[in-house]
Amino acid sequence: MVPYQQALVIQGASGSGKTTLLGLMAGLDQSSSGDIELLGEHLTDKNEEQRARVRAGKVGFVFQSFQLVQGATAIQNVMLPLELGGSQDAFELSKKALCEVGLEAKADTMVEQLSGGEQQRVSIARAFAVKPAILFADEPTGNLDAKTGGQIADLMFRLRDQSGTTLVLVTHEQVLAERGDVHVQIESGRLLSVD
Amino acid sequence: MVVATVIAISIVTSSQLVTHRISLLLDRQASELLAADLVLSSGSPISVEYRQQAKASGLKVASTTSMRTAIFIDDEPQLVELKAVSDGYPLRGQLEKASDLTSPGQRVLQGPSAGEVWIDSKLHELIGETITLGNQNFKSNWLLTFEPDRGGALFNLAPRVLMNLKDLAATGLILPGSRVHHRMLFAGNANAVAAFRSQLKPQLSEGETIQDLENARPEMRRALDRTRTFFALSIILTLVIAMVAIAITARYTAGKEAPKVAMLRAFGISQKRLARFYLQQIGKLWGIATIFGIGIGWLSQYPIQWALDGWFGQALPQVYLIQPYLIAAVVGFICLAGFCLPQLLNAASTPPMQVFRPISNRRTFGRNLLVTVAGIIAVFLVLILLMQSSLLAIVTLGMILLVVLILPGLFTLLIRWLLFSNARQFWLKRYLLSRLRSTSRGAILVMSGFSLALLAILIIAVVKEELLAAWQTQLPEDTPNYFLINLAKQDVPLVEEYLSQNQIQYSNPYPLIRTRLTAINNISIKSIQFTDPRAEGLVHHTFNISYTNRLPDDNAIVVGEWIANSQALDQFSVEQGMAEKLGLELGDILSFNVAGETFEAPVTSIRSVVWENFKPNFYLIANPRLVEKKPQTWLLSATIEDSEKPVLKNLFERFPAITPLDVGVLMARVRSIVDRATIALEFFFLFALLSAFIVLLAAIQTGKSERQMESSLLRALSAQSSQLYRVHVFEFTLMGLLVGFFAALFANLAGWIVSVKFFDIEYHFSLSIWLISLVSATAVLTIAGILVSRNVYNVSPMKILRS
Known part of the structure; x- marks a missing residue:
């Protein structure tokens, strides 16, 4: 059980199953046994199409390698999940989200032309723009230097505080992990500890 | 890349073998004349x-x-x-x-x-x-x-x-x-x-x-010349498509090799050693592709022969030449050296730093230049090797270069314009455009390549249509099938009256005076050294001079004034080809001898003549005053159906001096040569389509991993299957529309240049080419999009997490 509006941090060695667990919790993958409930919906008996409907407008993602749409601008990347969900004011909401992450001036810049830190901020703006109930982040600072990584972590937690979003983080970074409320340690696909 | 190279070599082997065989057969059929x-x-x-x-x-x-x-x-x-x-x-x-x-x-x-x-x-x-x-x-x-x-x-x-x-x-x-x-x-x-x-x-x-x-025979020579030039053009355009496929697959391979190279270089493998490795790989690839390509090319001539034998009415003659195989192997080598080697050498220079920063290899201007120049040289060498006319090779290269250099720029500009015309909405239109603009997917390169392939096909189709149309216009249904020659001057009105009474269509009668050319500008032709070897044959021939004030049908004055309009007292109008061969210009004095009597006059006009129309055509026409008193016979052409043969018989009985000459048979032969040449052209058209299909496959393959990754991202961002399906299919549809538009634009331009400059036929800009291009490109790419979409939009969203 992930506590509401808190930050759950998943840690473990490489290959221990952190990303698999994150994917299962977010409904990106289907478990072969057991039951996963996301925002009151049981995911196990749902196909990908149905799980996508559960995620729509309620779940956000931040990836280690940003995963922005190349060939598009910063604001277009933020608009994407909003428009996929049928939002009518995607442009205004995206502008506001970029403003929140300090990238208002670079809204019309192609994402390829942004630095790594800026790209991750666009990714965070994209995740928070849909006002998600829960945000899944896979090594969000993994591709950034310590200083930028710290700034990104600050940003994520500040936005979490503002929006009341629940955070689920996979990270190797001890500094980031320490900011979590609940810590889960896994090894070879098994839960070692929860504190 | 191996497949694309094998196909290029197969195309050259097969087309060389079949062209040699068809050419030999056509020559033999023409030899029958x-x-x-x-x-x-x-x-x-x-x-x-x-x-x-x-x-x-x-x-x-x-x-x-x-x-x-x-x-x-x-x-x-x-x-x-x-x-x-x-x-x-x-x-x-x-x-x-x-x-x-x-x-x-x-x-x-x-x-x-x-x-x-x-x-x-x-x-x-x-x-x-x-x-x-x-x-x-x-x-x-x-x-x-x-x-x-x-x-x-x-x-x-x-x-x-x-x-x-x-x-x-x-x-x-x-x-x-x-x-x-x-x-x-x-x-x-x-x-x-x-x-x-x-x-x-x-x-x-x-x-x-x-x-x-x-x-x-001039009408036969022109038909054969045009057919040969068209063969050469068709083969080269087909090969251009194959070269596009090699270039696209080489780029794809080099892109995949770059991370491996970065890792190997980080482990201390020198760039030189990697370059040597790729050289060896290309050498092996060439060897394998040559064996398979020549094998497939050799085998493919048999089903083609089987198909063509029936059409040609007789078996295609065998050719025992090593030349087609050698040319195919050399073309394969040039393609690999020109398109693959620079790309792989570029990959071999991927900086080892890339292992830490997974960014695409940003090539310097020099490296881009190397790839471009190598490609141009390769295309030019292949053109020179395969085309007999170097001028045609240069013009074709020019057109290819124009398209290759301009198209990506046009695509980029158009996409950028559409992308920023209204930024308040991204999904779906602008998202699609951003996908096309993405450099990692190489969509612009793929679209340019596919446009070039479609353009090549359209040029073949356009020029073929123009060529056939030109023939059909010159050979209307009522083309005369008989020449009635050896008519006495006094019999001409009687023969005309007889033909009219029997409702037989006939041409204007023309007089014929048999002469020999003795001098040009008062210099005996025996002492003139002609630069054109064909002139020798002409001057030793007996010339038939006609005289008339009326410019014959399908004749056009190229330079000078027609006899009836000229002020000169005595004058000659000379056929353009003859003027070129003998080096004649306006004002040159021609002297002729008829039965020991010499007469002379200046050239006052040069005419173009449509030899293929089977109407009475003349190299030389004089003004009536100059020659009307000379010994002469008359001729006219007539269209006589089989059912009207008894009329012909009666005519000969009334006018025993008349000799009928049945040109219908000759005409049928020329027609059949053109028909058969058309079938051969259809065959090259199929080759072009096959090559274009490979370009399409290469294009789909090139962007596949990027598409899967984006589908996975969209899935994670909660996109529905229908949305993914739509975006995927629409991407191909949009590519098809853009490709169709630009291919039609350039095809019209190239069709005009090729028709006018090389086939000497009038070109008609038509809207149908736009329709065909837009519909075919959009349909083919949309269908391709639908067929391959399952692999892409069914991808798990977990892929994005694991990337």
């Missing part, structure tokens, strides 16, 4: 030395001797054109004989046997009777209804009598000083004929001339 591949003509007996040399070169040889003589019909002398032919005549084509005027003709490969003669249909009343030629009597059981090489001297014919050469000496007709025309005919393997021609040329004595396809 000469009854040989090469003809040596002389007014004196031709040395047996030539016969021996030809036999030693492996050629077949036959001889003919022609002369004018008289036969007696009811004690009345009748001038005939006697032709004695050796065994083996005709070496190419067939003779046709019939038992009487109304019976169907029988095709035969051999002339009359000793003791018999075949007679012209004009002499049909002599069938079954004995004909006396000199000291000998001959049975005349057959009418000669077709003689392949008769058209060579279209208007010089008295009724023909054909006999066996063995009987000629016994007739005693050839006396010292007799005007006799000797011809020695040669046929055989194209290379042997060409070699023999070169061997023969320096040995020729005065009065001996060589005639081959190139200087035989």
Whole structure:
């Protein structure tokens, strides 16, 4: 059980199953046994199409390698999940989200032309723009230097505080992990500890 | 890349083999109009030395001797054109004989046997009777209804009598000083004929001339020239598509190699060693692709041969040449060296830092230049290798370069314009455009490549249509099928009246005056050295000069003033081709001799003539005043249906001097050569389509991993299957629209250049090309998008987490 509006941090060695667990919790993958409930919906008996409907407008993602749409601008990347969900004011909401992450001036810049830190901020703006109930982040600072990584972590937690979003983080970074409320340690696909 | 290279080599092998075979067949069919591949003509007996040399070169040889003589019909002398032919005549084509005027003709490969003669249909009343030629009597059981090489001297014919050469000496007709025309005919393997021609040329004595396809019939030569040029263009355009496929796959391979190279270099492997490794790999690839490509190309000629044999009416002749295989291997090497090597050398220079920063290899300007220049050189070398006309090679290269350099820029500009015209909405239109703009997917490169492929196909289609249309316009349904020649001047109005009464369509009558060119600008032609070798044949020929004030149909004044409009007292209008060969310009004085009387006049106009229209056409037309008093006969052309043959018979009975010349058969042959050439062109069209399909596959393959990754991201961002399906299919549809638009734009431009500059035919800009291009490109790419979309939009969103 992930506590509401808190930050759950998943840690473990490489290959221990952190990303698999994150994917299962977010409904990106289907478990072969057991039951996963996301925002009151049981995911196990749902196909990908149905799980996508559960995620729509309620779940956000931040990836280690940003995963922005190349060939598009910063604001277009933020608009994407909003428009996929049928939002009518995607442009205004995206502008506001970029403003929140300090990238208002670079809204019309192609994402390829942004630095790594800026790209991750666009990714965070994209995740928070849909006002998600829960945000899944896979090594969000993994591709950034310590200083930028710290700034990104600050940003994520500040936005979490503002929006009341629940955070689920996979990270190797001890500094980031320490900011979590609940810590889960896994090894070879098994839960070692929860504190 | 291996597959693309194998296909390029297969295309070259197959097209070279089939082109050689079709070309050989077409030449042979055209040779039927000469009854040989090469003809040596002389007014004196031709040395047996030539016969021996030809036999030693492996050629077949036959001889003919022609002369004018008289036969007696009811004690009345009748001038005939006697032709004695050796065994083996005709070496190419067939003779046709019939038992009487109304019976169907029988095709035969051999002339009359000793003791018999075949007679012209004009002499049909002599069938079954004995004909006396000199000291000998001959049975005349057959009418000669077709003689392949008769058209060579279209208007010089008295009724023909054909006999066996063995009987000629016994007739005693050839006396010292007799005007006799000797011809020695040669046929055989194209290379042997060409070699023999070169061997023969320096040995020729005065009065001996060589005639081959190139200087035989102008209408045939032009048809063959255009067909050959079109073959060359079709092959090169097909190959361009294959080269595009190699270039796209090479880029894809190099992109995949870059991270491996970065890792290997980080481990200390030198760039030099990596370059050597890729060189070896390309060498191996070339070896494998050459073996498979030549094998597939060689095998593919058999199903093609099977398909074409029926159409061509006879089997395609075999060619035993190493040249097609060598050319294919060399083209394969050039393609790999020009397209793959620079890309892989570029990959080999991927900085080791890339292992830490997974960014795409940002090539410097120099490296991009290397790739571009190498590609251009490769295309140019292939063009030079495969095209006979270097001018056509240069123009084709220019067009390809123009398209290659301009297209990506146009695509980028258009996409950028559409992308930023309204930024307040991203999904779906602008998202699609951003996908096309993405450099990692190489969509612009793919679109440019596919446009080039479609463009090549469209050019083949457009030029083919124009070429056929040009032929059809020149050969309307009512094209005359008979020339009525040897009309006496006073009979012309009576013949016209007779034809009108019987509702037979006929052309304007034209006079013919047989002359010899003696001097140009008062310099004897014997002392003029002509730069064009074909001029020699022309000046030693008898010229038929006509006179009229009315410019004949399908003639157009290129330079100067037409006779009726010119102020000059006496004047000549010269056909453009003849003017070029003899180097004639306006104002040059031409002197002619008719029956010992000389006359001269300046050239006041140069005309273009549509030789293919089968109407009376003339190299030289004079003003009436200059020549109307000279000895002359008249001719006219007429369209006479089979049902109207009795009318023709009555005409000959009324006007016995008239000789009918059935050009319908000749015309049918020219038509059939064009039809068959068209079939061959369809075959290259299929090759082009196959190559374009490979470009399409390469294009789909190139962007597949990027598409899967984006689908996975969209899935994670909660996109529904329908949204993914739509975006995927629409991406291809949009690509199709853009590709179709630009391909049509450039095809119209290129079609115009090629038609006007190389085929000398009028080009018609048509809207249908836009429609075909847009619809076909959009349909093909959308279908491709639908077919491959399952692999892409069903991808798990977990892929994005694990990337």
